[in-house]
Amino acid sequence: MTAARVLTGIAVAAALVTIAPAAAQASAGSPAAASAAPKSWGPAYAPGKAAKASGTISVTGLSGTIPAVGTAHVTGKVYDRTKGSSCGWAVFRVTYRKADGNLPFIHKAYRTCNATKPKSFSFTYPNTYEVELKVCSEATSKPSLNCLYAGTWKVLYVSH
Template identity: 50%
Template sequence: MKTSRILTGLALAAAFVTLAPAAAMAATASGPGGFADLSWGPYYSAGKYAKAGGTLSVHGEDDADIPSADKVKVSGKLYDLTSRRVNTCGWAVFRVSYLKDPATVKLRQHAFRNCDPKNWAGFSFTGKDVYQVEFKICAEPKASKPSFACLYQGTWKTLYLAK
């Protein structure tokens, strides 16, 4: 009985440690008229081979029927922190969820690459009727798109979640 209580306590503590930072990082629009300008990052890839950070602007958050923002703009800088001898690139990958109706979630992915360790690469994109914006950063060999390992291993960081 005592062992099960300890294990239950440890499981709850682990869940809290895992979920609390994600909830704290999730941004919501709170300005007048549903407008917010929020900073995100810096975030580092595993091994600190890449770094990204920037701003997220939310306009016209409307939760009357379906929680979503009329317009979301994400912009930032991506750094490749490796040397030129290493053929590695930094990837900033965004997963944007759109809610068209309560039963339909559409996903769109935006990926940005920087293979130049001497210079940062700027990026920007906008979305309409956005429900959620998630982010992931990876460093891996030069390729035309991020690998499955980059996309599907590890966790996504929530940058914005409509409420």
């Protein structure tokens, strides 16, 4: 019986030694302590490769809340590859946290109709939970419902 207690004690001590460093490492990497380094995204293409977009994203100042939110910084370029009447669109769907805890989204859209010169863009958005991208090619003054709601969005960042 005494040998069993000693072995149990050793097993518990070994488990604590193994768990303690892992717990310390996990708390050091918690959302409140870390910010995402700038990350490249793209190129992403419209159907038929009629437009493309690429750039970088970083999220800083992550909160310790659940879900964690931070300030998203997105930069990039959108290219029109049609040489016709269509334009290239880079449309972002930014999901953010409101003070009441809700997670609504907004769209940020950038357009170029010049096949020889890409359009540069940059935006910053606070309290960001998720950033998604869709690239479209169409001859419209704003992204169409088809562009916004058909097909899938490419996730560039989502809080964990």
